[in-house]
Amino acid sequence: MTRILFVTDVHGSEYVFRKFLNAIPIYKADVGILLGDLAGKLLVPIVKNPDNTYVSTFFGGTYKFKEKELDDVKKRISIAGYYPIIVTKEELDEIERNPELKDRLFVENIKARLRSWIKLAEERLKGKNVKIFISAGNDDPLEIEEVLNESDFVINVGMKKVWVDEHHEMITLPYSNPTPWNTPREVPEEKLEEMIEDLVKKIENMENAIFNFHVPPYDSGLDLAPKLSKDLTPSVSEMIPVGSVAVRKAIEKYQPMMGLHGHIHESKGFCNIGRTICFNPGSEYGEGILKGVLIDIERGKVKGYSFVSG
Known part of the structure; x- marks a missing residue:
């Protein structure tokens, strides 16, 4: 059997x-x-501010947090199948302006997580x-x-x-x-x-x-x-x-x-x-x-x- x-x-x-x-x-x-x-459904940007705090919008809310909380936030996002990415405000603006860049980052994150799963x-x-x-x-x-x-x-x-x-x-x-x-x-x-x-x-x-x-x-x-x-x-x-x-x-x-x-x-x-x-x-x-x-x-x-x- x-x-x-x-x-x-x-x-x-x-x-x-x-x-x-x-x-x-x-x-x-x-x-x-x-x-x-x-594959997961989407990227979730986590914006790093000049004062070394972070802000991100996910699960219907916007959250501001400190660096010591970063790993926990990334974990919560990953549990739901999303892909957290750390960016500056300027980098996020560029991603939003450039659909090809957004698509490339999305695929790269899908592949990276899948590679980690196989390992x-x-x-x-x-x-x-x-x-x-x-x-x-x-x-x-x-x-x-x-x-x-x-x-x-x-x-x-x-x-x-x-x-x-x-x-x-x-x-x-x-x-x-x-x-x-x-x-x-x-x-x-x-x-x-x-x-x-x-x-x-x-x-x-x-x-x-x-x-x-x-x-x-x-x-x-x-x-x-x-x-x-x-x-x-x-x-x-x-x-x-x-x-x-x-x-x-x-x-x-x-x-x-x-x-x-x-x-x-x-x-x-x-x-x-x-x-x-x-x-x-x-x-x-x-x-x-x-x-x-x-x-x-x-x-x-x-x-x-x-x-x-x-």
Whole structure:
């Protein structure tokens, strides 16, 4: 039997990633899978004043503090998945005037945090008979691929087939169907179907296969999100399916052993599509909460599963 800890949509949260690493030995998992979205949402400038005090606006408030409090403030910002940067007032003005500079700083901070995560995973788990698989999601800039490919322990599985154990193959799709947010890795359903078909060709035994696809299948219960108004305001009462038709079609057609999905934070759960059992552990990264699912697999079978939170 192989035990998998599956987590998704950490969005830059230092706490959630560290909890993911800590949970692997606690739950005696053989495999840890982290399926996008890895990047946080925004930069948070911390302005250094001439009198060596600092001021920053985050979580709906503006705070002024002294240098001895700086590390604590940076930690609070990082827990939520944001990227604190120390700047002068003049540097901040330049960043605000220059969108290209802002974008470059954002990507540099995403890559730096991701590189630190991979180093931490190697320090804590390398040599302990554990496999760690990682992939981007639709929110992640393409530039992070170079960081994901740097390690020989934390394996980048995006658009690849890997062996989870000696019996189970896994293909990974780090893209999604279109969203209202115009994220870096979203493509039309027709293109998504082509990408899935190219991946499926690599599978040797579909009965034992795992589809590790960031976006969940359409109308599966794993893809329910608040309906948006024309100005993108989310409804507080109406949920609609927003998953991928191409992903659903592929699961119905090929009937792999298991589907692993994320993308829709509100839709924690599981469903069956024919013989395939699909999971979405959900995400509460903004609160620093780890949401995951432990899955025990044997040859061609899901023997048991348990949703975990910490």
